[in-house]
Amino acid sequence: MDDMISLTFLATLVGAAWRLATPLIFASIGEVFSERAGVLNIGLEGTMLVGAFCGFAAAAATGNIPLGLLAGIAGGMLFGLVFAFFTISIKADQIVVGAALNLLGMGLTAFLFRTYYVSTGKGIEIAQPVHIPWLSDLPFLGEAFFRQNLIVYSTVLVAILAALVLYRTSFGLTLRSVGEHPKAVDVSGRSVVGYRYAAVLVGTGLAGLGGAFLTLGHSNQFVEGITSGRGFIALAVVVFARWSPIGAFFVSLLFGLFYALQLMLQAQASIVVPYQVLQALPYIMTIVTLVAFRGKGAAPSKLGQPYEMR
Amino acid sequence: MSVKPFLRIDNIRKRFGPIVASDGVSLEIEEGEIHSLLGENGAGKSVLMSMICGMVRPDEGDIVYKGQSVRFASPRDAIRQRIGMVHQHFMLVPNLTVAENYILGQGSALSVISDMTSVHRKIRALSERYALDVRPDAIVEDLSVGEQQRVEILKVLFHGIDLLILDEPTAVLTPQETDRLLSLMGDLVKDGKTVVFISHKLDEVMRVSNRISVMRDGRVVNTVRVGETNARELARMMVGRDVRMELPRSPKPPGRIVLSVENLTCRAETGLPAVRGVSLDVRAGEIVGIAGVSGNGQTELSLALSGLLPVDAGRVILNGNDITGLDPAEINARRFSHIPEDRHKHGIVLPLSLSENTILQRYDRKPFATGGMLNRRVIGEHTRDLIKRFRVKSRDENQPIAALSGGNQQKLVVARELARDPDFILVNQLARGIDIGAMEFVMEEMLRQRDSGRAILLISTELEELFAICDRILVMFHGEILGELPPDRTRLDELGLLMAGNKDEPALAG
Numbered sequence: 128m129d130d131m132i133s134l135t136f137l138a139t140l141v142g143a144a145w146r147l148a149t150p151l152i153f154a155s156i157g158e159v160f161s162e163r164a165g166v167l168n169i170g171l172e173g174t175m176l177v178g179a180f181c182g183f184a185a186a187a188a189t190g191n192i193p194l195g196l197l198a199g200i201a202g203g204m205l206f207g208l209v210f211a212f213f214t215i216s217i218k219a220d221q222i223v224v225g226a227a228l229n230l231l232g233m234g235l236t237a238f239l240f241r242t243y244y245v246s247t248g249k250g251i252e253i254a255q256p257v258h259i260p261w262l263s264d265l266p267f268l269g270e271a272f273f274r275q276n277l278i279v280y281s282t283v284l285v286a287i288l289a290a291l292v293l294y295r296t297s298f299g300l301t302l303r304s305v306g307e308h309p310k311a312v313d314v315s316g317r318s319v320v321g322y323r324y325a326a327v328l329v330g331t332g333l334a335g336l337g338g339a340f341l342t343l344g345h346s347n348q349f350v351e352g353i354t355s356g357r358g359f360i361a362l363a364v365v366v367f368a369r370w371s372p373i374g375a376f377f378v379s380l381l382f383g384l385f386y387a388l389q390l391m392l393q394a395q396a397s398i399v400v401p402y403q404v405l406q407a408l409p410y411i412m413t414i415v416t417l418v419a420f421r422g423k424g425a426a427p428s429k430l431g432q433p434y435e436m437r
Numbered sequence: 438m439s440v441k442p443f444l445r446i447d448n449i450r451k452r453f454g455p456i457v458a459s460d461g462v463s464l465e466i467e468e469g470e471i472h473s474l475l476g477e478n479g480a481g482k483s484v485l486m487s488m489i490c491g492m493v494r495p496d497e498g499d500i501v502y503k504g505q506s507v508r509f510a511s512p513r514d515a516i517r518q519r520i521g522m523v524h525q526h527f528m529l530v531p532n533l534t535v536a537e538n539y540i541l542g543q544g545s546a547l548s549v550i551s552d553m554t555s556v557h558r559k560i561r562a563l564s565e566r567y568a569l570d571v572r573p574d575a576i577v578e579d580l581s582v583g584e585q586q587r588v589e590i591l592k593v594l595f596h597g598i599d600l601l602i603l604d605e606p607t608a609v610l611t612p613q614e615t616d617r618l619l620s621l622m623g624d625l626v627k628d629g630k631t632v633v634f635i636s637h638k639l640d641e642v643m644r645v646s647n648r649i650s651v652m653r654d655g656r657v658v659n660t661v662r663v664g665e666t667n668a669r670e671l672a673r674m675m676v677g678r679d680v681r682m683e684l685p686r687s688p689k690p691p692g693r694i695v696l697s698v699e700n701l702t703c704r705a706e707t708g709l710p711a712v713r714g715v716s717l718d719v720r721a722g723e724i725v726g727i728a729g730v731s732g733n734g735q736t737e738l739s740l741a742l743s744g745l746l747p748v749d750a751g752r753v754i755l756n757g758n759d760i761t762g763l764d765p766a767e768i769n770a771r772r773f774s775h776i777p778e779d780r781h782k783h784g785i786v787l788p789l790s791l792s793e794n795t796i797l798q799r800y801d802r803k804p805f806a807t808g809g810m811l812n813r814r815v816i817g818e819h820t821r822d823l824i825k826r827f828r829v830k831s832r833d834e835n836q837p838i839a840a841l842s843g844g845n846q847q848k849l850v851v852a853r854e855l856a857r858d859p860d861f862i863l864v865n866q867l868a869r870g871i872d873i874g875a876m877e878f879v880m881e882e883m884l885r886q887r888d889s890g891r892a893i894l895l896i897s898t899e900l901e902e903l904f905a906i907c908d909r910i911l912v913m914f915h916g917e918i919l920g921e922l923p924p925d926r927t928r929l930d931e932l933g934l935l936m937a938g939n940k941d942e943p944a945l946a947g
């Protein structure tokens with residue numbers, strides 16, 4: 128391969144990686160908030176599916192993409208409210224409730240989709256790449272970084288904003304403390320339960336947004352199980368990223384790279400590896416990171432534990 | 438004397454289910470005094486103070502503060518009224534800096550943290566004024582227990598208080614740190630603040646207080662001025678009978694060597710060397726004490742002996758068998774009992790019941806289990822028997838051990854470890870958080886164990902504890918045994934010198 132072709136390949140790869148990382152970025156940054164407050168939401172997969180479906184349904188009805196995104200966020204948060212009620216108020220086991228919500232999310236979206244949409248087979252308009260004068264026309268760099276839609280660009284904003292909120296506001300300081308020493312927060316006069324609800328809602332809202340991106344910014348259709356494990360991968364991203372929002376952004380990009388690589392290598396005729404192996408790449412990397420980064424501190428010490436008031 | 442009381446607690450009641458924690462308690466605190474609160478474990482001291490600082494709401498009764506009846510919905514309300522408390526268990530978020538801990542919960546939730554420099558300045562100023570030596574940018578988990586305590590006290594001062602409540606602040610401090618804390622309390626009073634001080638150590642209480650109140654069974658039974666009483670009388674008020682401060686000890690030649698440690702070397706969890714070639718023997722029928730300022734390798738020594746920390750070099754021989762490197766369960770099974778320093782970490786499982794905690798090491802064995810099934814009846818009887826013998830204050834044996842007061846948890850650990858019929862008993866801080874009545878009992882029990890031929894190694898930072906029951910005292914400094922002394926109070930100076938690392942004193946022959 129000569130240099131020009133490989134550079135083009137690289138530019139396309141990076142552009143695709145960012146696009147494919149977008150749902151992971153939203154979901155994992157959201158989960159960082161949730162886990163920093165001590166709530167482990169393994170129901171991300173189901174939440175993302177609900178977001179994807181709500182976004183699709185709203186956009187199909189109104190033709191309005193921003194409205195679709197808002198519907199995705201709202202759907203995710205509604206699901207989050209159910210999760211928060213059972214795990215924070217009722218103090219049910221977070222893993223059990225999360226698993227139940229995954230099943231519910233899959234079943235519910237499949238049911239609603241089959242009932243109302245599958246026969247229509249109708250697609251929707253999706254968010255289009257914005258053309259930024261001059262930047263988008265740069266050779267290679269333009270293809271890699273400046274031919275995305277607004278939702279993809281917004282990931283940078285969300286990551287920066289998340290870091291600012293978490294590390295530079297009173298809300299963020301309290302949220303981080305809730306996951307480490309909830310009683311200290313209680314004594315300081317803030318509500319542990321309130322903060323945990325807030326953290327879960329931020330988390331599931333962002334997961335819903337990540338899901339909605341799949342139908343509104345990526346494919347123009349809802350498909351059953353469209354998230355294909357991204358919710359679980361986002362959980363791994365959080366661990367790899369050491370519970371940092373900026374870390375989650377870059378680790379998601381890395382996983383996006385695996386997705387993109389697998390897609391582009393499949394298209395390359397010269398590669399003889401069976402395509403199933405390539406498809407499995409992101410999932411294999413998930414397991415590898417989880418094993419490699421297992422138990423190396425940094426996890427909020429009260430992760431997964433309900434708070435008992437005195 | 439006083440015009441109007443600064444704080445008046447009037448007939449307060451508080452129950453937790455069937456347990457009455459405050460049974461119509463009344464108490465008056467005067468402005469500018471140091472008022473100590475004494476009482477047996479579970480007498481209701483912590484609960485009463487938690488109600489004053491807004492952590493727990495009383496069922497009935499009145500709190501009148503600065504002439505006004507107050508009812509706090511949360512600790513924040515209490516802080517607004519300038520009441521602050523340093524709790525028995527610290528309320529600091531370990532992975533935040535000192536300054537971040539101080540601003541936690543302050544200001545509006547949506548505010549941006551901007552002016553950290555002025556917060557740091559304020560902390561430094563307060564730290565200097567009271568010689569607290571607190572750095573605002575230190576991460577809390579990097580600090581020693583004593584330092585964290587000062588951080589807690591400064592936190593309360595940072596928020597601005599008139600009334601400071603200290604719940605057993607000295608239980609985890611070294612003697613030097615305790616001296617420092619007591620003089621700080623004096624400084625605070627000079628600045629016009631009022632201090633309520635809870636402690637089980639009568640000498641401290643006698644040293645700093647203006648007045649002392651004694652609690653029993655959820656009520657204040659007596660309040661006295663410090664000049665009008667003595668330690669013996671206070672002890673009697675607390676326990677309701679005479680407490681012997683000196684325990685009779687029968688001279689008895691020790692028997693065969695039960696535990697022998699040869700050149701033991703190990704590192705702390707941080708990887709730094711902690712125990713450097715310690716050798717010692719403990720014989721049947723003797724209590725060997727290890728004195729030392731905390732942090733000189735005692736923690737690691739006891740963890741290594743009980744199999745909780747890997748041994749780098751040297752051997753541990755129990756009853757003639759090498760037990761070096763065995764896991765804790767195997768060591769336990771060889772008639773080795775361990776009363777650990779940190780009961781929450783190594784002694785008990787908080788959410789489990791008293792019954793379950795008493796059979797932790799033996800749940801799979803007769804008589805507690807047959808054919809893989811637990812014998813609930815036998816377990817229950819066994820636990821009830823221990824509760825009665827060791828006077829563990831509890832509702833019943835099926836209650837989670839987390840609901841017990843700290844001292845009562847400790848009593849159950851001691852009871853369990855002695856009931857296992859050990860040959861060797863390793864104790865690290867026997868009396869941590871237990872009241873003097875219980876202490877007398879536990880110490881007598883230790884002496885009984887000694888007289889029946891058991892070997893006991895008692896690690897302690899409390900010299901009183903060591904003098905009261907040990908046959909000989911070893912001094913540990915920087916991971917080494919520096920010398921040995923008989924438990925003779927007249928040689929306290931020598932002991933102090935050894936504890937400070939002064940090895941070449943002539944009188945080591947002891």
Ligand SMILES: Nc1ncnc2c1ncn2[C@@H]1O[C@H](COP(=O)(O)OP(=O)(O)OP(=O)(O)O)[C@@H](O)[C@H]1O
Pocket residue numbers: 437453456457458476477478479480481482483484485830840841842843844845870872
């Ligand atoms: N949250 C709770 N739930 C149930 N019982 C409780 C609770 N808090 C305290 N108690 C009970 O109230 C009683 C008083 O407890 P408290 O902690 O005030 O004792 P204390 O005097 O501080 O004892 P110690 O010296 O051991 O710390 C005890 O019997 C304890 O078991």
Ligand SMILES: [Mg+2]
Pocket residue numbers: 482483484525604842843
């Ligand atoms: Mg207490």
